[in-house]
Amino acid sequence: MSLSPQDAQKKAAAEAALDFLQPGSVVGVGTGSTVNFFIDALAQRKHQFEGAVSSSQASTERLQAHGIEVFDLNNVAELPVYVDGADEINEHLQMVKGGGGALTREKIIAAVADKFVCVVDESKWVGRLGTFPVPVEVIPMARSYVARQIVKLGGDPEWRQGVVTDNGNWILDVHHFDILNAAELERQLNQITGVVTNGLFANRNADVAIVATANGTETRKRK
Numbered sequence: 665m666s667l668s669p670q671d672a673q674k675k676a677a678a679e680a681a682l683d684f685l686q687p688g689s690v691v692g693v694g695t696g697s698t699v700n701f702f703i704d705a706l707a708q709r710k711h712q713f714e715g716a717v718s719s720s721q722a723s724t725e726r727l728q729a730h731g732i733e734v735f736d737l738n739n740v741a742e743l744p745v746y747v748d749g750a751d752e753i754n755e756h757l758q759m760v761k762g763g764g765g766a767l768t769r770e771k772i773i774a775a776v777a778d779k780f781v782c783v784v785d786e787s788k789w790v791g792r793l794g795t796f797p798v799p800v801e802v803i804p805m806a807r808s809y810v811a812r813q814i815v816k817l818g819g820d821p822e823w824r825q826g827v828v829t830d831n832g833n834w835i836l837d838v839h840h841f842d843i844l845n846a847a848e849l850e851r852q853l854n855q856i857t858g859v860v861t862n863g864l865f866a867n868r869n870a871d872v873a874i875v876a877t878a879n880g881t882e883t884r885k886r887k
């Protein structure tokens with residue numbers, strides 16, 4: 665079956681990330697359709713590394729279906745590389761993530777990893793973050809309170825109804841944020857009681873972006 669042009673770019677970016685793997689180590693694995701291509705590519709190299717830590721139940725199942733061992737992050741002392749996608753990424757390699765709802769575990773693994781390699785098709789590369797709504801994971805009983813606080817910050821929250829995260833929580837997708845300082849907004853959102861975390865990855869941004877275009881893949885560093 666032939667891939668759409670966007671899926672072909674996702675696959676190209678994901679496969680290029682294999683060059684960043686450290687032989688013999690554990691690799692951090694994100695979540696989403698781009699990462700699914702990475703997991704499938706990883707399966708061809710599974711004897712070259714020890715195993716993976718995973719940011720979601722969905723990725724864990726896909727890794728295990730390929731016979732790749734998935735470790736508990738608590739039992740992993742070193743994580744040289746984390747590979748994940750993004751919903752938006754800018755020239756500072758700050759991202760909006762969490763379209764797939766796995767933002768909290770993704771942020772935890774990103775914090776542990778030495779190097780965050782972000783794999784995207786060119787549609788994700790933006791001049792300014794915020795067109796894609798910013799996901800915020802909330803403790804269920806705090807949903808309305810958190811939503812009211814988000815309105816005070818200038819956002820327009822929408823409950824992602826019917827979605828429960830792997831951590832048993834809910835998600836608010838926040839539209840229309842005017843994001844001038846992503847790192848500051850990330851901190852402000854995280855200070856609201858009841859917020860588990862939010863999908864701005866500005867304080868822990870990516871170290872490298874692999875951006876697939878119609879003309880091939882480019883590796884971009886932070887500006």
Ligand SMILES: O=C(CO)[C@H](O)[C@H](O)COP(=O)(O)O
Nearest residue numbers: 696697698749762763764766
């Ligand atoms: O943050 C994520 C999941 O929580 C994904 O990385 C993001 O949504 C991009 O997904 P895709 O590769 O399917 O476009």
